[in-house]
Amino acid sequence: MSLGNRVDALVAPKGALEILSQDEIARLSEDSGQLHELFRRCALAILNCGSDSDDPQAILNEFRDFNIEIIQQERGVKLRLTNAPSSAFVDGKMIRSVREMLFSVLRDIVFTYHEYDLEKSLDSAPSNKITNVVFQLLRNANVFRRNPELDLVVCWGGHSIARHEYEYTKHVGHELGLRDLNICTGCGPGAMKGPMKGAAIAHAKQRIQNGVYLGLTEPGIIAAESPNPIVNQLVIMPDIEKRLEAFVRTGHGIIVFPGGAGTAEEILYLLGILLHPANDDIDYPLIFTGPSASAAYFEQIDDFIGSVLGEKAQSKYEIIIDDAAAVAKTMQEKMRTVKRYRKEHHDAFYFNWKLHIPEEFQHPFEPTHEKMAALNLHFEQDVHLLAADLRRAFSSIVAGNVKAQGVAYIKEHGPFKIHGDKALLAKLDKLLTAFVEQQRMKLPGSVYTPCYEVITD
């Protein structure tokens, strides 16, 4: 890529940031080294979403000279870009979706940071406060619709799945879209893109012009997994845990496609919450699905859940193999139950307030040897607490596998040691080994060196 592929531009926002007070603009423009660098990196990820590369480090190197400044005017805020990737522009004008996403980044990274005082306030906040901030971030991003129907299906699954698995996610998205359902994913490639693509075509067939393709991401991921171009609403939540809470509170049902450690983390997050006694009477539509060739994958997952978390956990989901239409129909039927419940309990249609999310699932977990060693992976405890610690273990493995900071940490200190109950760890080891064999831990083709050791006490 030559230096010629650069554009300088001055762009004005559309939407939430169009009308700001002078105070708000001033706070937005305050110099803050660390925040600015985070903003710059996320902005670059967005601007580069038209390109083929998705190696964040390579992009950062290539566009070392890219800069972004916030311009303060009474009329409102503007962004001045220098040396921006030309792929974000057509004949010198920024593509509208790119402009929207760029201002989503400004809104979620810079604006909410100041307005909600995120840095200080959230880490020690009580559960209730965190939920309210999650709500406000989503409302501020205009995610809530006053729709008389429940229609938002969250799709989880791996970002580097096999071709036949990807095709299947498109089929499921297509069947969902044909039934007027909308899609929310983590907004990267693979199982995050397929369902949106399928739904977009189905929405066109059904003449639905206001289809929702909601992408929920967080600063650590956005650079590695640029939002796919179908995403028409983008929210950058402050961290993994807030993002997971946003998924389960805005979605009306969840479909899980095949994936690796990250998908396992998501499954354990949701099951842990659903296993909390306060949520006993809450129906949450949850379907695991994949093509025939992936049937074994879900058998392993189901077996692991059964033996580690028990039958109650298994009762929380349904497994449907190779039947996209059945997945969509089942989801639609289950959502009717959810609708009835929300009406009866005066809960909002656009946000699941009634679901109790214990604090164990809300606060960020920093993956270090000490914290990993301190995880309580024994059977003798409340099952939702065990799920919480298992979630943390998988989250750490994801970091050690692919996140820049995690990879560096493992290089320096060696693999994480996972301690715990012998029988339990045996099950865990078996599952992880299967992931390795199925090449779900890293991009296909590369040799995987585990970032963890299972140590039975």
Place this chain on the structure above:
Amino acid sequence: MSLGNRVDALVAPKGALEILSQDEIARLSEDSGQLHELFRRCALAILNCGSDSDDPQAILNEFRDFNIEIIQQERGVKLRLTNAPSSAFVDGKMIRSVREMLFSVLRDIVFTYHEYDLEKSLDSAPSNKITNVVFQLLRNANVFRRNPELDLVVCWGGHSIARHEYEYTKHVGHELGLRDLNICTGCGPGAMKGPMKGAAIAHAKQRIQNGVYLGLTEPGIIAAESPNPIVNQLVIMPDIEKRLEAFVRTGHGIIVFPGGAGTAEEILYLLGILLHPANDDIDYPLIFTGPSASAAYFEQIDDFIGSVLGEKAQSKYEIIIDDAAAVAKTMQEKMRTVKRYRKEHHDAFYFNWKLHIPEEFQHPFEPTHEKMAALNLHFEQDVHLLAADLRRAFSSIVAGNVKAQGVAYIKEHGPFKIHGDKALLAKLDKLLTAFVEQQRMKLPGSVYTPCYEVITD
């Protein structure tokens, strides 16, 4: 009116309060005796706007048993009304505009009180902070439009003007509306209703479906002057001074019709600001107008301004007598200059940030004998400061004339004593006497006993 004319109802909001967080709903529902009574009174004023009476005390007595409660639900807030005036309902369903205005009251009285911590924060706040809160209140009320044109004409004038004067305000409103201009007033009767009525008919003729009829009021006035039914946006600002600031910052030009002490207060407020050196290069379209029979009124006003504030003050406005079309055309032309200025200086089209409003015009003035005696009504000072104190004098006379608290105060302590420069006070006395003679100080027919004495040093 019999007790049968009562309705109990449960109503849900539309608009800004539809989607609230649990925290916000909880704060909204907090018990607060004083705030609740203010909310109840304002709500009653709105619910009663279909009735003929506009004596707030009579209405309060009649509907002693009216109550309003805030119901807290996850799904959102609701209002439970008991013994509400039936005139707000059709076949048991609340009229939609009444519902909208009721929730405007909840938003502006209760919600913003908590969210912006209004009680504590504003009184000692710096100028800049006050302006930002005025902006936020208006934005929260969805007043700002991203319109490529300037089109909002503020109309000031008396609420109990003569029939021919009222007809003239309708003609001016009609000519404004024919030119696609929108109207903002204080939202009561008289000169606050006529321009909206004329514009509404003109907008229908011009097939404009989104005409704006913005009413800006404050808690002390809303009960006495219920919003007329043409108002389709209602904002209740916290006090007189914030309301005046809202007028001059959202309006793109101002037309002054005949009125009494209140109108004089408004004129002095705006001239005082425009005479501040920081505003020397700011064009603010300002037209005084009335029918032929009211020509003398504006001669008196003009004479008073000329002799007290000087020629520069007179250069800030234009007087047009009995020519509604000329008023509208002149306003439209002047607004083009304003548009050019805002573009050049990157100021917003929907809020006049560049106008400097000195603190003297922003903080509330409590009319007491001490404060009146302390007013500095001498020539030897900056002319904008003299205007500020004259504004306060007129504001106090309005209170002593018609506001419940002010009337009681005068009854107890006798008339205000106005001290100052002899020549200046002679001019003031002459103007006030003319107002009395023209029956502009009180409703026509009643005998006026002045609430003030002019005392020359």
Place this chain on the structure above:
Amino acid sequence: MSLGNRVDALVAPKGALEILSQDEIARLSEDSGQLHELFRRCALAILNCGSDSDDPQAILNEFRDFNIEIIQQERGVKLRLTNAPSSAFVDGKMIRSVREMLFSVLRDIVFTYHEYDLEKSLDSAPSNKITNVVFQLLRNANVFRRNPELDLVVCWGGHSIARHEYEYTKHVGHELGLRDLNICTGCGPGAMKGPMKGAAIAHAKQRIQNGVYLGLTEPGIIAAESPNPIVNQLVIMPDIEKRLEAFVRTGHGIIVFPGGAGTAEEILYLLGILLHPANDDIDYPLIFTGPSASAAYFEQIDDFIGSVLGEKAQSKYEIIIDDAAAVAKTMQEKMRTVKRYRKEHHDAFYFNWKLHIPEEFQHPFEPTHEKMAALNLHFEQDVHLLAADLRRAFSSIVAGNVKAQGVAYIKEHGPFKIHGDKALLAKLDKLLTAFVEQQRMKLPGSVYTPCYEVITD
């Protein structure tokens, strides 16, 4: 009015005439002396609707030099106006509603004349063909809405009613509008304007932005009764009979206010149709209403109908005195029955196909002495045929009273002679005499010389 009050302009259409084929434009532009003069007169009536005068002859004299030409371009048709009344313009630009109505005239007078070959085809056409053309004219005017509700209330009544009667029509319109109902009238002043005005205010209160104020007129009336400015849909039907058919087929219910011979004509038209055996199972909401002071009027009408057409005719309507809310509520309830009927019988919501209109009510009646003498006003016949001939008698009296051609005819040939059954004519004479006494035959103040003589055989 000076010659200065003239404007020359070139205007392009909005709506149905925007996109025409070259063939259509060519036909539209064909020279046709008689049609052009009709078009010119109707256009002048529209352009003049802002003025105070409603004397068509005076206006025609005043604007002798006004002309209107159709300009043919590939891009579409345009109208060139010379010496047009300036009241139709603001700062040189035509008011949008005037422009719309002007093109309604072009569409209904010129375009449909050619496209449907109106001159030749309709007079000898069978009933069915006439109904289809009425449908096509209304569809072409975009009158039909795909609304899931029945909501169009036709209001009939006099154009020169007393003040208290006019106020009452506004109250009824207001109560209809509060219940989301829309209004259709003959589009002139009096009982044709009041209900629209009341409904427009009520629609604003209910935040209804797409209220329908449909005016149905015909070339003989439009010049005398310019559409009031509230009308937002205007259709010029080819003659009285097609206009009456348009009323009863598009309206979902009819309210009759006090009026004179014209109103009696309308009542007899509708009763005659409803008395036809083919319509026995059709419910047609029909309410006669007026303020208390007008109660006697409806007693006389009811008495006349009872004694001449019988009890079955009286069963077709309800009389409600001085209760606007009851009128609106009753209408709303009755329309529910109509809705049920249309659903069951697969009839359209926007056009009453099932109602049978006998040919006697469809073909134009030319009022001459010969034709009047030939009317069959005896009891020994089908009651709907008697109603048809009574309708013709009243229609002729209207012409002899106020229509230019009819007045000239009476001047030349003397009053019409009405022959018939003695008892029947006594009833008729009594009713007409009451109309004269109540000053319903001509504008209040003028002395009425009857244009008819009742001659008992």
Place this chain on the structure above:
Amino acid sequence: MSLGNRVDALVAPKGALEILSQDEIARLSEDSGQLHELFRRCALAILNCGSDSDDPQAILNEFRDFNIEIIQQERGVKLRLTNAPSSAFVDGKMIRSVREMLFSVLRDIVFTYHEYDLEKSLDSAPSNKITNVVFQLLRNANVFRRNPELDLVVCWGGHSIARHEYEYTKHVGHELGLRDLNICTGCGPGAMKGPMKGAAIAHAKQRIQNGVYLGLTEPGIIAAESPNPIVNQLVIMPDIEKRLEAFVRTGHGIIVFPGGAGTAEEILYLLGILLHPANDDIDYPLIFTGPSASAAYFEQIDDFIGSVLGEKAQSKYEIIIDDAAAVAKTMQEKMRTVKRYRKEHHDAFYFNWKLHIPEEFQHPFEPTHEKMAALNLHFEQDVHLLAADLRRAFSSIVAGNVKAQGVAYIKEHGPFKIHGDKALLAKLDKLLTAFVEQQRMKLPGSVYTPCYEVITD
């Protein structure tokens, strides 16, 4: 496919056919054997568009028992389907785009047939009359938009092009869509689908919700080439010639991708028209483009045109190889010239009235040995007449290659004999041979037996 894959349904229209008069409904419902079979076949093609097969005969056999009836009701027309392909339905409800297209077929095949009396009237009609009917059919299909910009790009090219050629058509569509341009094609697969697909993705990126994907087809083709699901406006023109006229009059510019005999027919049609002296001053944006690997194809075409029709013909188009962005930019620039011309000459933006289309290009050509033998393929004539006959020769080859009737004809009577000027036929033979070698005459893989012989005199 089992018999179980059948659905019975009753469907009501959306759009133009929603509001019909009883006369129109009666005409629509008239029994007409031949027309009904045509309607049934086209309807089946639409209903089957979700399936994989595109062999019309196989589908007709498979769905022998499919039937479609028009149900007549006052409320409007309905369609009763029996044994319809289930792929057109989701959970028993017809997919909305399928329903729309089904009623496009009813509108264009049945309704216009009666309303415009197509059978009798068009064949012997003068040029002007044909153009007016083409206009009315397109207007009736709601194709015309009152857009202030020219933005409709017609894309021509083969339906069975190679993969790399298909990918290139997507790239061009993408670049057009990024520039807010819309797409019109013949609505089948290949070069008719690629540009729409690319544009649809680009429109999503540019947040354009009302993108136009206009498909123009005709009864002979629709069964073989089902509209792709991106098409959101479908018009079935009566025959090939009207369809070609619709392309050139509604499109604002044309892009030609590689194709076979059909594409050559389209090129000769347009060049023939542009070479007519009456069109000398008309700029018509025309670009031939393909990927690098297809460069030779356009060299051959260009060489043929140069040597047969001359340099003037070559001056009418531009060839751009392998540069999708340049194609889009060039098209956009050229359309600015067209816009200027239409403004200056008062021509419509939505229909090119000024372009003269000689009758030779408007009347259907029936491919028989006699007619082929009668073609005048010599140099000594007006070049636009030569182009007209060459167009007919290619049209016949298309029929002989792939249309059911043409194939049967050739089987029975042997190949067409093409007579003409020796030098000219040599050029033609060379081009046709190249098409055969490049496998552009039939689907790749099959052996092509020519349906023609070139016979030099």
